[in-house]
Amino acid sequence: xxxxxxxxxxxxxxxxxxxxxxxxxxxxxxxxxxxxxxxxxxxxxxxxxxxxxxxxxxxxxxxxxxxxxxxxxxxxxxxxxxxx
Amino acid sequence: xxxxxxxxxxxxxxxxxxxxxxxxxxxxxxxxxxxxxxxxxxxxxxxxxxxxxxxxxxxxxxxxxxxxxxxxxxxxxxxxxxxxxxxxxxxxxxxxxxxxxxxxxxxxxxxxxxxxxxxxxxxxxxxxxxxxxxxxxxxxxxxxxxxxxxxxxxxxxxxxxxxxxxxxxxxxxxxxxxxxxxxxxxxxxxxxxxxxxxxxxxxxxxxxxxxxxxxxxxxxxxxxxxxxxxxxxxxxxxxxxxxxxxxxxxxxxxxxxxxxxxxxxxxxxxxxxxxxxxxxxxxxxxxxxxxxxxxxxxxxxxxxxxxxxxxxxxxxxxxxxxxxxxxxxxxxxxxxxxxxxxxxxxxxxxxxxxxxxxxxxxxxxxxxxxxxxxxxxxxxxxxxxxxxxxx
Numbered sequence: 001x002x003x004x005x006x007x008x009x010x011x012x013x014x015x016x017x018x019x020x021x022x023x024x025x026x027x028x029x030x031x032x033x034x035x036x037x038x039x040x041x042x043x044x045x046x047x048x049x050x051x052x053x054x055x056x057x058x059x060x061x062x063x064x065x066x067x068x069x070x071x072x073x074x075x076x077x078x079x080x081x082x083x084x
Numbered sequence: 085x086x087x088x089x090x091x092x093x094x095x096x097x098x099x100x101x102x103x104x105x106x107x108x109x110x111x112x113x114x115x116x117x118x119x120x121x122x123x124x125x126x127x128x129x130x131x132x133x134x135x136x137x138x139x140x141x142x143x144x145x146x147x148x149x150x151x152x153x154x155x156x157x158x159x160x161x162x163x164x165x166x167x168x169x170x171x172x173x174x175x176x177x178x179x180x181x182x183x184x185x186x187x188x189x190x191x192x193x194x195x196x197x198x199x200x201x202x203x204x205x206x207x208x209x210x211x212x213x214x215x216x217x218x219x220x221x222x223x224x225x226x227x228x229x230x231x232x233x234x235x236x237x238x239x240x241x242x243x244x245x246x247x248x249x250x251x252x253x254x255x256x257x258x259x260x261x262x263x264x265x266x267x268x269x270x271x272x273x274x275x276x277x278x279x280x281x282x283x284x285x286x287x288x289x290x291x292x293x294x295x296x297x298x299x300x301x302x303x304x305x306x307x308x309x310x311x312x313x314x315x316x317x318x319x320x321x322x323x324x325x326x327x328x329x330x331x332x333x334x335x336x337x338x339x340x341x342x343x344x345x346x347x348x349x350x351x352x353x354x355x356x357x358x359x360x361x362x363x364x365x366x367x368x369x370x371x372x373x374x375x376x377x378x379x380x381x382x383x384x385x386x387x388x389x390x391x392x393x394x395x396x397x398x399x400x401x402x403x404x405x406x407x408x409x410x411x412x413x414x415x416x417x418x419x420x421x422x423x424x425x426x427x428x429x430x431x432x433x434x435x436x437x438x439x440x441x442x443x444x445x446x447x448x449x450x451x452x453x454x455x456x457x458x459x460x461x462x463x464x465x466x467x468x469x470x471x472x473x474x475x
Contacts, residue, residue: 066121
């Protein structure tokens with residue numbers, strides 16, 4: 001019987017440079033790799049990553065933390081949209 | 085929790101931001117690496133927080149992007165301390181206080197002498213002071229090991245001494261010298277005369293008597309020998325003991341100035357206070373003059389808080405006024421005063437001696453009345469002297 005070989009895929013450029021987003025229910029989102037904030041209102045936050053734009057819709061949205069490494073969005077997140 | 089503490093230490097600024105280019109301002113802030121937190125939109129205005137150090141750069145970015153920014157609240161250690169920087173006296177006082185506290189650790193605050201019930205505690209303190217161990221002395225210049233040896237050599241009634249420094253307190257541990265009896269009962273000795281005199285009676289308890297009754301003896305003469313020999317020619321050394329009563333002559337002179345300047349104490353007096361810090365005395369009064377000459381008695385109270393002594397002593401000077409009165413005594417009065425003095429002398433100094441008679445000789449010269457009294461006494465003149473082994 002032939003043994004199955006465990007194949008470990010190396011990290012690709014995609015995995016390193018693409019934005020990473022962590023959601024805690026619909027109340028908090030941590031986004032890494034954010035380039036630019038395009039629109040910031042109480043109901044909508046839209047920002048630019050390397051290759052696409054991401055838009056958060058909801059109510060009472062605020063930026064808990066804003067620095068060059070990550071952005072933390074808090075509030076009631078209703079919808080997330082991606083724009084190519 | 086830790087993040088909040090860190091932010092408090094750095095100092096935080098709560099700001100309000102409004103205008104056209106809020107997003108541009110935030111993006112430029114991001115690219116500059118400035119951190120913001122708790123950003124909230126409310127009534128077309130953005131509220132947030134920033135560290136105090138980064139606020140100036142943030143303000144510049146906002147100004148460039150035509151955004152208006154206002155500081156709402158500032159909190160944290162830098163702002164708290166900044167309040168005190170304007171109060172120069174407070175800052176200076178605190179700094180001076182810290183410097184004084186640090187410097188004062190190099191000085192002796194208190195000296196404790198342990199295990200010394202000796203006759204002269206003040207003498208020991210005085211000797212220590214002469215060697216530089218006193219309140220307010222600069223500790224780094226003191227070599228305690230050397231000093232304890234020097235003090236040990238100077239003060240005769242201590243056999244051992246250790247000077248230990250516990251912070252700013254110097255503890256002197258002392259062992260008193262136990263002087264052994266001059267001659268033990270088992271040691272052989274002679275009995276000799278301690279004064280010139282004529283032997284009246286002899287009670288020899290041990291030894292061989294060397295003088296006879298009514299014989300005149302001089303100081304140091306052998307009265308009873310501690311060396312005995314028997315008929316066989318054997319020599320034996322014994323502890324000689326005897327009571328030898330002899331008639332002796334003693335003289336004592338007392339002088340009295342007939343013109344005396346005496347202190348007459350008045351009813352009035354005053355109390356003054358002073359404070360002594362590290363051996364430096366600071367009077368707590370301005371008027372140094374006194375209406376009369378005064379006799380000063382000082383009451384000292386050392387500062388002691390929770391069992392710790394500090395180099396601060398509160399001193400109360402009690403001045404008791406007096407006047408100098410010149411009194412001229414007659415010869416009769418002088419004689420009477422001298423007679424009283426002789427009475428006291430006889431009571432104290434000659435109490436173990438039987439006075440048979442006395443004869444006075446009186447001289448007055450330059451206003452000084454001098455009476456010399458010659459006593460004829462009966463006293464025990466026996467004193468023991470140890471025999472050396474070779475003897």
